Amino acid sequence: MKSSQNKIVQNYVLRYSLDMICVIDEEARLVQISDACKQLLGFTEEELAGLSITCFVHPEDQSRTLETLQSIRERSAGTQFEISAASKHGQQVPLLWSVAWLKEENCFLCVVRDITAQKQAEKEMRRKEAVQRVLVDHGSDMQALLDAHGNYLYVAVAEPYERAFGYSPDQIMGANALSFVHPDDIGRIEQAFVRLRQTQEPVRVPDVRFKASNGEWRWVETTGSNQLGNPDVQAIVVSSRDITEQKQVLLQLAESEQRFKSLFDNNPSMVLYQNWEGTILDANPAFLSFVGKRGEDVMNRPLSDFLPSEAVPLCRQKLQEAFSGSVVSFEAEMTFGELGHRVLSFVKVPLTVAGRTVGAHTVITDITDVTQARRTVEQQAAKLGTIFESITDAFFTLDRNWNFTYTNAEFDNILLVESSGFIGRCIWDVYPEETNGLFYREYHRAVETDGSVHFQAYLERLEKWLEVKAFPSGEGLSVYFSDITEQVHQQKELEKLSLVASKTLNSVVILDREARIEWANESFTRLTGYTLPEAAGKKPFDLLWGADTDPVTAQRIKERAKNAQPIKEEVLVYRKSGEKRWFEVEVTPIFDGAGELVYRIGIQTDVTERVKSKRELEKLSLVASRTSNSIIIMDAERRVEWVNEGFTKMTGYTLAEIGGKDPRDLLIGPDTDKAELQRIVEKFAEGVSFNTNLVNYRKSGEAFWLAMDVSPVFGTAGSVTHFVAIQKDITFRKEAEANLVKMSQALYQQNKDLEQFTYIVSHNLRAPVANVLGLSSLLSRMDKGSSLYEETLSNLRLSAHRMDTVLRDLNTILSIRDSKGSLERERVNVKLKIQQALTSLQERLERCGGVVTVDMDEDLYLWANKAYLYSIFYNLLSNAIKYRSKERPLQVEIKCVGEAEEEVTISFEDNGSGFDLKKAKDKVFKLYSRFHPETEGRGIGLYLVKAHLEAMEGAVEVTSEVGAGTRFLLFLPKARHEDSHH
Numbered sequence: 001m002k003s004s005q006n007k008i009v010q011n012y013v014l015r016y017s018l019d020m021i022c023v024i025d026e027e028a029r030l031v032q033i034s035d036a037c038k039q040l041l042g043f044t045e046e047e048l049a050g051l052s053i054t055c056f057v058h059p060e061d062q063s064r065t066l067e068t069l070q071s072i073r074e075r076s077a078g079t080q081f082e083i084s085a086a087s088k089h090g091q092q093v094p095l096l097w098s099v100a101w102l103k104e105e106n107c108f109l110c111v112v113r114d115i116t117a118q119k120q121a122e123k124e125m126r127r128k129e130a131v132q133r134v135l136v137d138h139g140s141d142m143q144a145l146l147d148a149h150g151n152y153l154y155v156a157v158a159e160p161y162e163r164a165f166g167y168s169p170d171q172i173m174g175a176n177a178l179s180f181v182h183p184d185d186i187g188r189i190e191q192a193f194v195r196l197r198q199t200q201e202p203v204r205v206p207d208v209r210f211k212a213s214n215g216e217w218r219w220v221e222t223t224g225s226n227q228l229g230n231p232d233v234q235a236i237v238v239s240s241r242d243i244t245e246q247k248q249v250l251l252q253l254a255e256s257e258q259r260f261k262s263l264f265d266n267n268p269s270m271v272l273y274q275n276w277e278g279t280i281l282d283a284n285p286a287f288l289s290f291v292g293k294r295g296e297d298v299m300n301r302p303l304s305d306f307l308p309s310e311a312v313p314l315c316r317q318k319l320q321e322a323f324s325g326s327v328v329s330f331e332a333e334m335t336f337g338e339l340g341h342r343v344l345s346f347v348k349v350p351l352t353v354a355g356r357t358v359g360a361h362t363v364i365t366d367i368t369d370v371t372q373a374r375r376t377v378e379q380q381a382a383k384l385g386t387i388f389e390s391i392t393d394a395f396f397t398l399d400r401n402w403n404f405t406y407t408n409a410e411f412d413n414i415l416l417v418e419s420s421g422f423i424g425r426c427i428w429d430v431y432p433e434e435t436n437g438l439f440y441r442e443y444h445r446a447v448e449t450d451g452s453v454h455f456q457a458y459l460e461r462l463e464k465w466l467e468v469k470a471f472p473s474g475e476g477l478s479v480y481f482s483d484i485t486e487q488v489h490q491q492k493e494l495e496k497l498s499l500v501a502s503k504t505l506n507s508v509v510i511l512d513r514e515a516r517i518e519w520a521n522e523s524f525t526r527l528t529g530y531t532l533p534e535a536a537g538k539k540p541f542d543l544l545w546g547a548d549t550d551p552v553t554a555q556r557i558k559e560r561a562k563n564a565q566p567i568k569e570e571v572l573v574y575r576k577s578g579e580k581r582w583f584e585v586e587v588t589p590i591f592d593g594a595g596e597l598v599y600r601i602g603i604q605t606d607v608t609e610r611v612k613s614k615r616e617l618e619k620l621s622l623v624a625s626r627t628s629n630s631i632i633i634m635d636a637e638r639r640v641e642w643v644n645e646g647f648t649k650m651t652g653y654t655l656a657e658i659g660g661k662d663p664r665d666l667l668i669g670p671d672t673d674k675a676e677l678q679r680i681v682e683k684f685a686e687g688v689s690f691n692t693n694l695v696n697y698r699k700s701g702e703a704f705w706l707a708m709d710v711s712p713v714f715g716t717a718g719s720v721t722h723f724v725a726i727q728k729d730i731t732f733r734k735e736a737e738a739n740l741v742k743m744s745q746a747l748y749q750q751n752k753d754l755e756q757f758t759y760i761v762s763h764n765l766r767a768p769v770a771n772v773l774g775l776s777s778l779l780s781r782m783d784k785g786s787s788l789y790e791e792t793l794s795n796l797r798l799s800a801h802r803m804d805t806v807l808r809d810l811n812t813i814l815s816i817r818d819s820k821g822s823l824e825r826e827r828v829n830v831k832l833k834i835q836q837a838l839t840s841l842q843e844r845l846e847r848c849g850g851v852v853t854v855d856m857d858e859d860l861y862l863w864a865n866k867a868y869l870y871s872i873f874y875n876l877l878s879n880a881i882k883y884r885s886k887e888r889p890l891q892v893e894i895k896c897v898g899e900a901e902e903e904v905t906i907s908f909e910d911n912g913s914g915f916d917l918k919k920a921k922d923k924v925f926k927l928y929s930r931f932h933p934e935t936e937g938r939g940i941g942l943y944l945v946k947a948h949l950e951a952m953e954g955a956v957e958v959t960s961e962v963g964a965g966t967r968f969l970l971f972l973p974k975a976r977h978e979d980s981h982h
Contacts, residue, residue, distance in 0.1 A: 020095075020112040028053045028069055031107060040095070040114050042088030056085045058092060069108060073101045082115070094119045141220075141242045145235035148228060150177045150193065153235055164242050166213030177238075182209035182217055196226040196236060207247060210240075219247035269785065270364035273351075278302045278319055281359065290339075290366070303362070308334045315346070322348035322360040329784060331367070343371040345784040363785045370793055374776060392482070398443075399476040402426050414483050416462065433461070439468070443477060446470045456484065507604035511587075513597050515539050515561050527583075527606050529576030540602065544573040548580065557585070564589045564597045570607060582608040584689065610689060610711045630706070630727035636720050638662050638684055650706070650729055652699030663725075669697040680710075687712045687720040693730065705734040823951050827975040828864045830906070831856045834894060837873040844881050850890035852877070860896060861975035862904060868948035873908075875941040876968060880910040885963070897969070904974045909967040914960045924958055 013021065013034070020041075021034040029052055033045045041056060048055070053069075054062040061083045068081050078100035084092045096118075098111040141161035145154040155169040162168060172180075181189050185208045192205045202225045209217040222240045227233035264271055270287035272280050283298050291298065291306045304312040311334045321328045328348040335341050345365040350357045394410040396419075403426050407419040428435050438457045446453040452471045459466055465488040468481040507524040509517050517535045525531050528544060535543060545554060549572050560567045567587035572580055584605040590598050630647035634640055640658050648654050651667065658666055668677065672695050683690040691709045698704060707730045713722035779796065782789045834854055838845070845852065862869065877892065884890040891911045898905030917924070925946035945968075949956050953973055960966040 020110075022110045022112065024053055024069070024108040024110060026073070026106055028066060040087075040093060040112070041085060047088075056087075058084045058086060069099065072099050072108065076101050076103055142238075142240040144172075144177075144238045144240070145233070146177060146224075146238055147235060148197075150236075151175070152177065161240075161242055164212065164218060164244070165210070171213075180211050182211070185209050192222075192224060193236075196224050197228075200226060200229075207243075218242060218244045220244075267363075270366075272303065272362040272364070274303060274319065274360050274362060275358075276323055278304060278316060287364070290364075308336065310334065318346065318348055319360060319362075322350045323357050325350055325352065325357060331784075341368070342366060343368045347783075347785040365784060367784070370779075373797065374779070378776065393480040394482065395478070395480050397476060397478050398427060402428060402476075404430070405476065414464070414466075414481070442468070443470055443479075446472045447477060456488070507583075507606075509535075509540065509602040509604070511540075511600040511602055513599065515600065517543075518599065524604070527575075527581070527604060528573070534576075544575075544583075545571075546574040546580075548572055549574075557587075561587065561600075570611070581606055582611045605689075607689065607711070610713075630729075632663060632725040632727070634663075634723045634725065636722065638723065641722070647727070650698075650704075650727065651696070657699075666699075667696040669695070669703060671695045671703055672697075683710070684723065693734075704729055704731045706730060823865050823868075825863055825865050825952065827861050828866050828869055829858075830860045830862055830869070830896075830904075831858055833866070833869045834873050837870055837877055840874060841877050841881065844878075845890075848881060848884060848890055850881060850884065850892065852892040852894065855893070855895035856906075857896070860899075860904065863973045863975040864952050864954075865948075868952055872945050872948050872970065875945050876908050879941050880912055880966075883915075884910070884912045885965075886913075899974070902974055904972050906970040906972070907967060908970065909965065911965040914962045914964050914966050916962055917958075917960050920960075925956070 015035050017034055017036055018039075019034075020036040022030055022037070023032040025031050029050055030048050033043075033048055035045075037043055037045065037048065043056070053065060057065050065083055068079070072079055078098065080096060080098050082094060082096055084094050087093050094115050096113045096115045098113075100109050101107075102109055141158050143156045144152055147153055152172050152175055155172045157165075157167065157169050157172075178186055178189060188205060189208065192203050195203045202223050204221070204223045206221050208220050208222055210220045212218050219242070220240045221243045222238060224239075225237040227235055227237050264282075264284050267284055268286060270290055271284040272287060273282040274280055279300055279302055280298055281300070283295065288295060288298060293306075298306070303315060307315060311332055314330070314332060318328045318330055327350070329346065331343060331345050333341065333343050343366075345367045347363040347365075349361045349363070351359045351361060392410065394408065394414045396407040396411050397405045399405050403424055404419070404422040405424075407422060411417075412419050422430055428440070431439075434440055438455070442453045442455050442457075450472050452469065454467075454469050456465060456467050458464075463485075464483055465485045466481045467484045467487075468479065470477055470479045507527045508521045509524055510519040512518050516537050516539055517532075520530075520532050520535055524535070528535075530543065541554060541557065553569055553571050557567055557569055557571065566589065567585060570582060570584050573583050575581055584607045585602065586604075587600050587602045589600050592598050630650040631644045632640060632647060633642040639660055639662060640655075643653075643655050643658060653666060664677070676692060676694055680690070680692055680694075689709070689711045691707065693705060693707050695703055696706050706727045708725050708727045710723055710725045712720045713724060715721040776796065779789065779792055782792060831854060834856070838852055838854075844850075873894075880890060880892050888911060893907070893909045895907050896904060897907045925942050946956055949970065949972070955971045957969040957971075958966065
């Protein structure tokens with residue numbers, strides 16, 4: 001009966017004891033466990049039975065537990081010890097073990113109690129003791145008593161606290177504590193008051209912002225104790241400490257940690273953390289994305305598992321170098337499966353703690369594109385170097401400090417120098433004699449105005465004329481020059497010849513400042529008998545005047561020549577043969593820009609016959625009838641009295657048809673120069689000799705050019721009685737001059753094209769090339785893992801892209817220019833080409849809500865190049881979309897507004913933003929001219945429109961108004977039906 005009762009008690013104790021009771025065999029295995037184990041650790045008896053006690057004991061306590069059990073067994077005495085155990089949910093539970101060795105039963109009897117509350121109480125006690133010690137040793141910043149509503153009843157403030165917050169105790173007394181608390185922290189304070197009312201334990205409120213007297217929020221740590229029930233206190237006791245500095249340090253530390261984590265996770269480069277064996281302990285998303293793995297598939301695996309086998313030895317070697325304490329960087333080319341051939345940049349940075357390297361951060365950057373771009377840039381740079389060396393002009397560049405940065409071979413050829421030693425030297429040190437000279441002034445003007453300069457200069461030390469073009473840029477100055485010595489000499493000769501060209505019927509001489517003959521034409525020799533070698537260096541009056549020359553007239557001519565005044569006189573002269581002749585002399589002085597006399601131009605007309613006309617009129621008529629030139633004799637009212645056969649042959653009119661009429665009634669037409677006719681009328685009215693070149697019309701209606709010399713005939717009373725006109729058909733000469741003008745215009749246009757090309761190469765191409773060269777050199781010396789490296793690389797890509805854009809523009813320009821004269825043209829339907837351009841831009845038109853109206857016949861054809869015609873409408877439509885008004889939907893109207901026999905006029909009009917034609921002036925169709933800087937563009941569209949039209953023998957006109965829109969008129973040759981076979 002007693003045994004039965006013992007068993008009941010035993011079962012009751014095992015089931016209902018709040019302490020866990022267990023039996024452990026000599027091997028430390030659990031044999032029996034009470035139900036309290038479920039409450040303490042969450043395990044049932046079935047889950048732990050047969051397991052070693054160490055299965056739920058903390059690893060650090062396992063050895064000590066076994067040693068303690070062994071000691072109890074050896075001493076056969078019970079004892080107590082504390083060991084923490086891990087609950088089923090992973091929580092550490094502090095336990096007090098009471099163990100006795102039952103020798104007869106050969107097992108341990110254990111009573112285990114949860115001492116969590118005891119530990120917390122002890123911890124709190126220790127904290128209170130520590131606080132008390134601190135308060136005793138140092139005191140708190142502020143101690144106060146509050147009533148149940150939080151109003152201050154008593155305040156004691158330490159001096160540092162009072163300085164920091166600016167309050168004295170008297171200023172705080174009676175105020176409510178919540179009035180000083182930051183609005184975001186009031187909720188936590190109110191919760192603390194609720195807890196204080198529910199417990200007698202101290203309540204700590206960390207990190208509360210408390211308002212100082214100057215408005216600043218400072219951080220405090222507050223501990224409160226509810227002593228309202230204490231008859232000796234009857235208040236809430238509050239102790240506060242200023243923790244502003246510590247809080248700021250913690251916030252900065254948290255921010256620093258967050259920045260590091262953000263840098264690690266968001267770094268576009270792959271970042272790893274490895275140990276000595278190369279095992280990956282951490283990897284950022286960029287690496288996981290590159291290898292196509294999840295984090296759990298990568299962690300605790302060596303990096304070599306994710307690299308091609310041929311790259312593993314190098315990476316292991318570099319990791320060992322990093323663990324020796326050095327930062328290691330290297331590049332490696334390797335081939336991955338789906339990724340293919342890649343170039344990777346590695347940077348390994350050792351992590352050292354207490355003088356020992358414990359790991360290494362590895363930063364991996366995929367620089368495949370950069371490497372390819374660098375190689376491409378190097379190739380392009382080499383090509384550009386070849387281009388610059390092949391430029392026929394001499395070429396050099398200066399930096400912003402006037403130092404030479406580049407010279408080509410032609411530079412050395414023209415200046416007869418070896419310029420390799422010039423690089424890095426200042427140009428004014430190399431050529432000190434040019435300081436403050438023309439080159440110095442023009443180069444400085446280009447830099448100061450940020451505009452190109454074009455000038456000619458004489459290099460005295462080499463006796464050469466140079467044509468110089470200088471283009472400023474952000475890097476400095478690009479200068480082209482060529483030797484034009486021969487051209488200048490030819491130009492001077494041409495200037496002289498051009499003066500003669502308009503005066504070929506008269507004697508022309510060019511005189512120097514001293515009135516000595518420098519040059520004379522063939523007419524001078526014909527009129528005077530003297531050749532140029534005979535006359536050169538002599539004064540005309542010393543050469544031609546004689547005994548019968550009127551001294552008054554001679555003196556007047558000398559005085560006007562001495563004063564550099566114009567001269568116009570009739571004077572008797574002597575030919576080389578001694579023959580006397582009457583010359584009408586006109587001398588015009590020529591001055592330079594500074595107003596200094598440069599030379600004189602003298603024109604001598606033999607007027608001997610005019611002087612003798614009174615006596616020789618009959619003889620003149622006889623002579624006139626036999627000359628091949630046209631001769632007309634008119635009365636004082638300019639009515640025709642007589643014409644010779646030469647006139648009839650030249651004009652087709654007989655004397656009977658023109659007699660008694662003014663020649664203007666029959667000979668002038670639509671192309672006759674009206675201004676010249678007015679001048680002729682004025683000369684007739686003045687009664688003076690004159691000559692003219694004029695378009696007349698034959699009886700058949702055919703236009704022709706004639707040169708006419710008109711001389712008045714004076715009567716005895718000194719008044720004009722007749723006019724004699726000598727006419728010569730100069731149509732052939734005029735046609736030759738027109739062809740010469742046309743050729744000059746073509747040469748001028750080619751020169752402008754060359755200048756444009758030169759400008760693009762020097763201004764638009766040289767800058768990105770210099771950037772590419774500089775950035776390429778800079779990249780090779782930079783840390784691949786630095787942010788500056790990435791920024792420099794981005795700038796390199798941008799410069800390469802700009803260089804490629806300029807090269808493509810050049811290719812477009814050259815292709816258009818080369819096509820002139822050989823452009824393939826055919827019969828093209830206009831409306832079809834417009835529809836093709838609209839189809840290409842349909843998506844952009846729909847996005848902006850634009851409407852295009854085409855009013856044109858279906859069968860309108862132009863004699864044009866298909867591609868050029870498409871490009872014209874595409875560029876005009878693209879510009880209309882790009883520069884549309886923000887205030888209204890885009891509307892474009894395309895229609896035929898004029899159709900002649902051989903030409904069609906097409907109007908292209910939009911209601912866009914427009915531009916100021918007065919400001920644009922002649923730059924509308926220039927390359928890279930832009931009038932809307934706020935809108936992205938290159939300024940090449942309108943240039944291409946004009947170039948394509950001119951290549952097809954067409955033209956373009958534009959009118960525009962800001963805020964109203966723009967209208968283009970396109971003039972193009974019309975296709976004929978007989979051209980359809982083309």
